[in-house]
Each structure stands twice: as C-alpha cells, then as structure tokens.
Amino acid sequence: MPDPNNPDPSSDSFFERVWAVVAEIPPGRVTTYGDIAAYLGRRGAARTVGWALNEAVGTDLPCHRVVNRYGALTGRRHFETPHVMEERLRSEGVTFADEGHVDLEQHRWVPEDEL
C-alpha cells in the first residue's frame, strides 16, 4: 500500500503486481520472468521481476514456479537450497526435461486466465 489515497490500482509498485501475478500461478505450472514483465507492460523489465521475488523470499509467494527463459531454476532460494525448488515442483507434478531445467513445453503458463 504505497498510497492509500491512490484511486488508481495501476499505480501500484511493480513489485506488488508481480507478486499478484505470481500468487495466481496455478500449481503444476511454471512461468517466465519475461512473460510476467511483458504482461505488466514492460518487456525488458524481467530483472525487476526477479528483484520483486527476491524481496518475496520467505513469503507465501510460490517463487519456485517462476523460472527463466531456459526453464532453469534460478534464484536466491535455489542458490541456498536447490533441492527445495526441484522437489517442490516435482511434488506439484512438474516434469523436468533436464537436470535443473523444467519442461516448459508441457507446463508453460502465462497470465491471461486471471483477467
């Protein structure tokens, strides 16, 4: 709540929007930073998405469902405990094409049904 008097929800910080989108990611699905950024209107703002998730570490946000363009599990959470993300995704039914690479062809999800 950057500004409670702000009547325009679109004026919310990029972070909050990213969190909202990530929070709406259905289980067993994965999305990419670029898709989220593009969905929010910023094509090259994928970095900011990562920052948002960086601040989201320790929250209820399923950051493990967000992967990069190659389907590689990146992130601070993965850097500290790589097994958590992989196990979590596998537990949700996500298949891995390779070691540390999610099968985007089968589980790729983009924010469009939520609106």
Place this chain on the structure above:
DNA sequence: ATCTTGACCTCTA
C-alpha cells in the same frame, strides 16, 4: 543526488 548491482529478456551482427 549518482553509480553499481541484481533470480532477465530481446534485438542485432
């Protein structure tokens, strides 16, 4: 106030 860094992506050569 500026400069650098950071879970990235896309374009062009």
Place this chain on the structure above:
DNA sequence: CTAGAGGCCAAGA
C-alpha cells in the same frame, strides 16, 4: 549457431 549491446525497475553504497 554464438557474441555483444541495450533496456527495464528498484535497492544499496
């Protein structure tokens, strides 16, 4: 195919 450069938003020094 690979390599390089640009861009985006935010936080920290």
